[in-house]
Amino acid sequence: MKNRFNLKLNRKFFLENLVLKAGDLATGGMFVSKLKEWREICRLPKEKIDELQSQKLREILSFSVKNSPFYNLQNITSNTDPFVWLKNFPVLKKQSFRDNLEFFITEKNVKKLIAITSSGSTGPPSKVFFDKKVLSNNRALQILWWEWASYEFGNSILQTGVNMNRSKEKAIKDKLLNTRYISAMSHSEEEILKELDHLQKNPRDHFVAYASSLYLFAKTAINHKFTSIRFKSVISLGEKLLPEFRETIETAFSCKVFDTYGASEGFLIASQCSEGNYHIMSPHVVVELLDDYDREVKPGQVGRVILTGLDNFTTPLIRYELGDMAVKSKLKKCPCGMELPLLGEVIGRQTEFINTPSGKYITVQNVVRVLKNFPEIDQFKVVQNKKGEIRILYVLNKEYNLLNHSEVKIMFEEVFSESLDLSFEKVSFLPKAKTGKFQLIEREG
Structure with missing residues (x-):
């Protein structure tokens, strides 16, 4: 056990004080310092x-x-x-x-x-x-x-x-x-x-x-x-x-x-x-x-x-x-x-908010709080267009045959105490952006 600990210390010292420092000298960098x-x-x-x-x-x-x-x-x-x-x-x-x-x-x-x-x-x-x-x-x-x-x-x-x-x-x-x-x-x-x-x-x-x-x-x-x-x-x-x-x-x-x-x-x-x-x-x-x-x-x-x-x-x-x-x-x-x-x-992100008709904000956290009650949804993305219409794209969990859209809509409206213009679209997958990141909420326009 002691030899393993010493080997670990020696490797850490070797990398930081010799290898990485040599890299700094070779490239003109200052990483180690x-x-x-x-x-x-x-x-x-x-x-x-x-x-x-x-x-x-x-x-x-x-x-x-x-x-x-x-x-x-x-x-x-x-x-x-x-x-x-x-x-x-x-x-x-x-x-x-x-x-x-x-x-x-x-x-x-x-x-x-x-x-x-x-x-x-x-x-x-x-x-x-x-x-x-x-x-x-x-x-x-x-x-x-x-x-x-x-x-x-x-x-x-x-x-x-x-x-x-x-x-x-x-x-x-x-x-x-x-x-x-x-x-x-x-x-x-x-x-x-x-x-x-x-x-x-x-x-x-x-x-x-x-x-x-x-x-x-x-x-x-x-x-x-x-x-x-x-x-x-x-x-x-x-x-x-x-x-x-x-x-x-x-x-x-x-x-x-x-x-x-x-x-x-x-x-x-x-x-x-x-x-x-x-x-x-x-x-x-x-x-x-x-x-x-x-x-x-x-x-x-x-x-x-x-x-x-x-x-x-x-x-x-x-x-x-x-x-x-x-x-x-x-x-x-x-x-x-x-x-x-x-x-x-x-x-x-400031763009990761959905506006309700009365001017309230729906954040990523709010959406997750609602949708976590629906195990039928494996992945999702919420998109709002210029007119304020909200579309929920979702990948259906393999263990379920369908998602009751009405139940999801009712829960959203109960949480925000107002009527929402919600529609749903089942997709086979949700692509990531070119950055490799995945934006759960998106506003179009």
Whole structure:
């Protein structure tokens, strides 16, 4: 047992301090040093974390108004308090950013930079430019979050992704980090069963995937009685992790699910700790939760997610409206011991709401709360058109012959206390978007 423990420590040390450090030297990256830096930041007391955030905010605001043509033209009034200064900046809509991208970039030679395009799950995709330092920083933050979920270098990983054409660099990384990379684009029952069978014979320590992928794997495992598959942890990313998803995944794989919250524009916003609370990476991003009049919401209230990045000086994004809704946390301190600030529940995309005739909102959570009473439905998607008509697409569970549409309609109308224009369409499968994500609620037009 002692020899096995020492071997594990030696492998972890070898990967982090020799192999990955050598990779940084070869590529000009800073992954290892950034990871160690973030580990130290997580141990800081609140006043030191706040001080670091304030300092970095002042630096990015000062740099942006001098070097980014877009912000320079805004004639923004400065202030000695960086948070007061920040409020003088306008809220930046995605469309405005996309239309004026060239005026945000501060590096004249963009060929030196790496361009990353967002998933486009809330509209047309946005392109953001990064240098190697920022990419190293973001990768370090991702691994830090995995470490909160008990990951260590040398642990084996099953990970889903959109692009299966792995570059030489990524293929080497997958090999070194013991990662089996599978497609997130198609999860037919046959494909999932094949992968579950492979997992039984070749166990993995961690499963990292979109929330919907995790849920489909877990549900299939339960339905087909795969009872021996265990993970140290499951890490959810990219989509809203619904309570039903979490419950099913934890039941199927006998482990905790750690949810992460980020955006492909380069923001690693928050992640769950061992206590299940979302910690905001405040020395990396300033998070504002605003109402419809751009006022900060109170604890316990839902607000629009507005982000200011503190690390990317190449394409500075200040008060960028992500298109998400989240709850401001009522909790001031977390029992886990970290003093990074807390975020309440992540509600999801602003587009993931259905409007009732009286002006109420039907959220993903509301829909799941109703439809979980109907085991006849295996999968579903809710679509609302311009006229307000609501269509429920569903895949019928194999154990049932039909779904009583009238009963579903009655329950929806009882929950929302009003008449709804509902129609139903049985389908054989529900395709995912090009991003590999699956949107449970969609508004047309």
